[in-house]
Structures are given as structure tokens and as C-alpha cells.
Amino acid sequence: MNSPNRLQRSLIRQYIFFFITIALIAAISLFVLNALIMDYFMEAAGPVKMEAGVIGSSPTAVTGMDSTQHEKIFYGMALKTLLLFLALFAITVYVFGRWTASRLTTPLRSIADGIRSIARGHYHERLHFRASYELAQIQDDFNDMAARLERMEREKRELAESKQRMLIDISHDLKTPMTTIQGYIEAMEVGLVDSEERRQKILRLISDKASLMSELIDGIFELSKLDSPDYPFAVEASDITEFTREIAAEYYEVFEEQKFHFHYDIPDSEIIVPFNATWLYRAVSNILTNAIQYNPPGTVVELKLAATGRGVEIHITDDGIGIPDVLKEKVFDAFVRGDQARKSDGGTGLGLAIAKQVAEKHGGNIRLITNGHTKFILFLPNEL
Numbered sequence: 226m227n228s229p230n231r232l233q234r235s236l237i238r239q240y241i242f243f244f245i246t247i248a249l250i251a252a253i254s255l256f257v258l259n260a261l262i263m264d265y266f267m268e269a270a271g272p273v274k275m276e277a278g279v280i281g282s283s284p285t286a287v288t289g290m291d292s293t294q295h296e297k298i299f300y301g302m303a304l305k306t307l308l309l310f311l312a313l314f315a316i317t318v319y320v321f322g323r324w325t326a327s328r329l330t331t332p333l334r335s336i337a338d339g340i341r342s343i344a345r346g347h348y349h350e351r352l353h354f355r356a357s358y359e360l361a362q363i364q365d366d367f368n369d370m371a372a373r374l375e376r377m378e379r380e381k382r383e384l385a386e387s388k389q390r391m392l393i394d395i396s397h398d399l400k401t402p403m404t405t406i407q408g409y410i411e412a413m414e415v416g417l418v419d420s421e422e423r424r425q426k427i428l429r430l431i432s433d434k435a436s437l438m439s440e441l442i443d444g445i446f447e448l449s450k451l452d453s454p455d456y457p458f459a460v461e462a463s464d465i466t467e468f469t470r471e472i473a474a475e476y477y478e479v480f481e482e483q484k485f486h487f488h489y490d491i492p493d494s495e496i497i498v499p500f501n502a503t504w505l506y507r508a509v510s511n512i513l514t515n516a517i518q519y520n521p522p523g524t525v526v527e528l529k530l531a532a533t534g535r536g537v538e539i540h541i542t543d544d545g546i547g548i549p550d551v552l553k554e555k556v557f558d559a560f561v562r563g564d565q566a567r568k569s570d571g572g573t574g575l576g577l578a579i580a581k582q583v584a585e586k587h588g589g590n591i592r593l594i595t596n597g598h599t600k601f602i603l604f605l606p607n608e609l
Contacts, residue, residue, distance in 0.1 A: 242271055242323050248272065249319060254310035257564035261302040332360045348375035387558065444575035447507070448559060451582035458586045460499040460609055466492055466539055467529045468502060471507075476513050476528075484522035490529040498537055499609045500587055508583035508591075511543045511576030514600050519543030536589065536606040544598050556593055557581040577601075 332354045342350040348371055351363045361387040418424045450456045474597045481485035509528075516526045520543055529540040548556060559578040577591075580603065584591040589604040 238320070239325060243317070246317050247314065247526055248322070250310060250313040253313070254306050257309060258302060258306035262382055301400065307472070329360075332364070334490070336360075336363060336367065339371075343374065344369060346376055351578075399438060402438050406431050406434050441575075444579065447577055448575055451504075451579065451586060454483070457503060458504070460501050460587065462497050462499045463502065464495045464498060465498050465605070466494070466496050466530060468500075469528065469539065470508055473507065473528050477509075479517065480526060483517050485517065485520075486514075486523070486525040488525065488527045490527065490531075492530060492532065496530070496537055498607055501583075501607055504583045504586065505605075508580035508603060509541070511541060511580050512603075515576055516541065516543045516545065516599075533604075536604060539603040540600060540606075541603075542598050542600040546592070547599050548595060553593060553595065557591070 269363045303570075316456075335352055335354050339350055339352050351368050352372060354364065409431050412418055413424065413427065418427060468565075469489075469491050473487075475490065477487055513526070513528070516524070521557045524543050524545040527540070529542070531538045531540065557577050557580075559575055580601075581591050584603050584605070588606050591601060591603045594600040594602065
């Protein structure tokens with residue numbers, strides 16, 4: 226739909242007003258000239274005796290003045306009238322120019338200045354002026370564009386900082402177990418391990434560190450795949466209630482062994498939604514594993530599946546130690562851990578970042594709610 230051409234109508238109205246004003250000035254000038262001429266001849270006229278004996282007045286009765294003098298006086302009056310007309314015309318042009326500038330030139334100058342500011346990278350600049358519909362639309366579109374550019378620039382900066390931080394974290398998390406493994410191997414080489422029991426213990430520690438490194442590398446690889454827009458992410462419409470029951474059955478004994486209290490709430494009826502079973506299992510298991518890793522024995526953990534109008538929600542709740550306030554805003558960032566420490570035995574710090582990417586690949590989202598309990602809600606839509 227075409228927007229109303231209010232700018233054109235506004236300019237037409239202004240020009241009509243201008244020409245009407247000029248016509249009025251011309252009419253006033255002619256009126257003044259006529260009044261001057263009439264006054265002159267009325268003052269210059271003398272009494273004249275007519276043939277019929279009637280005393281009257283006549284412009285031709287002016288004595289002592291010839292036609293040349295009359296012309297000079299007339300031209301003088303015309304010159305005064307012309308000067309009056311030019312003065313009024315100049316005032317009108319000035320007022321009209323200022324008015325037009327305030328309605329058109331000033332907004333255009335503001336737009337040009339704003340464009341130059343954006344070209345210099347000053348994305349915080351905004352336009353603020355009052356104008357006709359079309360120029361106001363340009364102002365709104367410009368401000369929207371500037372806001373998007375500012376947001377993109379901020380996200381670009383945050384992404385660069387995140388990548389830099391990620392590289393530092395990766396180097397730290399790989400170096401720490403590597404240093405530990407290297408130290409144990411050197412101790413065995415120089416003969417500091419003098420018993421078979423201690424040797425077996427060191428070998429188990431080396432194996433654990435190597436497993437952690439392998440898990441970290443796998444996590445980085447998985448996160449990079451999910452972060453790539455070209456990675457094929459196939460989904461299939463399946464019964465998510467059965468899927469959730471299988472996860473609950475698998476983790477039930479794990480929670481029992483760790484002295485946790487595990488509850489689940491899963492509907493009996495089928496709920497068909499499109500999802501990728503492999504990646505969704507990874508997302509849910511990451512959250513359940515975090516609940517075990519960062520909470521003490523006796524913690525109550527609940528797995529719940531709930532249907533909503535737009536899809537389904539998977540709730541994972543625990544009443545454990547909670548998440549520190551400083552981590553709530555960045556808990557889904559890579560290499561963020563609940564203990565706030567960069568420890569080699571504290572997990573990879575990639576679990577929730579992977580869960581977030583999985584949810585978004587499904588067209589859904591994941592959010593954290595802390596109200597005395599720690600609750601993660603993973604939403605999957607009915608349609609991808």
C-alpha cells in the first residue's frame with residue numbers, strides 16, 4: 226500500500242499560500258499608489274468657475290505646474306509604492322524561506338548529518354525532528370536501522386570477546402589435565418612410584434584426565450557443529466512422552482546410586498512433536514548430569530513433561546544449592562560452570578551451551594527460573 230503523498234500536498238499548499246501572499250502585497254501596493262495619487266490631486270486642485278456658474282474643482286486647475294512636473298510627482302509616488310512592494314515582498318520571501326526550511330531543509334540536513342554519523346561508526350546517533358509524513362517515515366526507518374546496526378555491532382563485539390574468552394578457557398582446560406598426566410608419567414619414569422597399588426591408582430587418574438580431555442574435545446566439536454548454519458539437523462515427528470520415559474528410566478538408578486531423590490511427571494497419552502532424538506537426549510542428559518554434579522546427596526530432582534498450546538515443555542527442577550546470581554545471565558554461555566572455578570575436574574562447562582543450541586535448532590528455547598529451586602524449561606514447538 227502506497228503511503229499518502231503528504232509532502233507533495235504540503236508543498237503545494239505552501240506555494241499557493243506564497244502566491245496568494247504576493248497577490249495581496251501587489252493589491253495593497255496598488256491601493257497605496259491609488260490613494261497617494263488621489264490625495265495629491267485632491268490637495269493640488271483649486272476652485273474653478275464653470276460656465277453655468279457652478280463652482281467646482283478640477284485637476285487641470287493646478288496653476289504654475291506643467292505636465293512634466295506632474296509626471297515627476299507621479300513617478301515619485303510610483304517609486305515609493307514600488308519600494309513598499311519590494312520591502313513587503315522581501316519580508317514575505319524571508320518568512321516563506323524560513324518556514325520552508327523548517328519543514329523541509331532542516332529535516333534533510335538532519336538526515337544527511339545522521340547518515341554521515343552512521344558512516345563514521347557512530348551507531349548510537351538518532352534523528353529527532355518534526356516533519357511531514359514522508360520525512361517522519363524516513364526518520365523512523367533511519368532510527369530503526371541505527372538501532373539494528375548498534376545491536377549488531379554490540380553482538381559482534383560480544384562474540385569477539387566470547388571467542389577470545391573461549392580460546393583462553395580451552396587452553397586452560399586442556400593444559401591442566403595434560404600437565405597432570407605429564408607429571409604422573411614423569412614420576413613413573415624416574416621410579417617415584419614404588420608400589421603396584423600406587424601405580425594402579427596413578428593409571429586410573431591418568432585415565433580419568435584423558436577421559437575428561439576427550440569429553441572436552443567432543444563437546445567443543447559438538448558445539449561447533451550445532452553453531453554452524455550448514456550442519457544438517459534432521460527432525461522426525463515422534464512420541465516425546467515415550468522418549469522422556471526412557472530418559473527417566475535410564476537416570477532413575479543413577480540418581481539412586483548418588484543418594485538423590487528422583488521424581489518424574491510424564492503424561493500417559495502420546496504427544497507427537499518433531500524432534501531430533503539424539504540431540505534432544507544430549508540436551509536433557511546434560512541438565513540432569515549437572516544436577517548430579519553440582520548438588521549434594523539428598524537433593525530432590527524432578528523431570529516433568531507438559532503440553533502447551535504451541536508445543537511441549539520439558540521441566541528439570543532441583544532443590545539443591547542453586548546457581549549464583551553472577552552466573553544467571555551467562556549460564557548458557559560456553560565454559561561457564563556452576564562452581565565459578567576453572568577446575569580440571571569440574572566438567573567441561575559446555576553442557577548448557579549445547580542444550581541451548583539444541584533447543585534453538587528445534588525452533589524452541591531454554592530458560593532458567595530460580596525461585597528457591599533451580600528450574601530449566603526446554604520448549605519445543607509443535608512445528609519446526
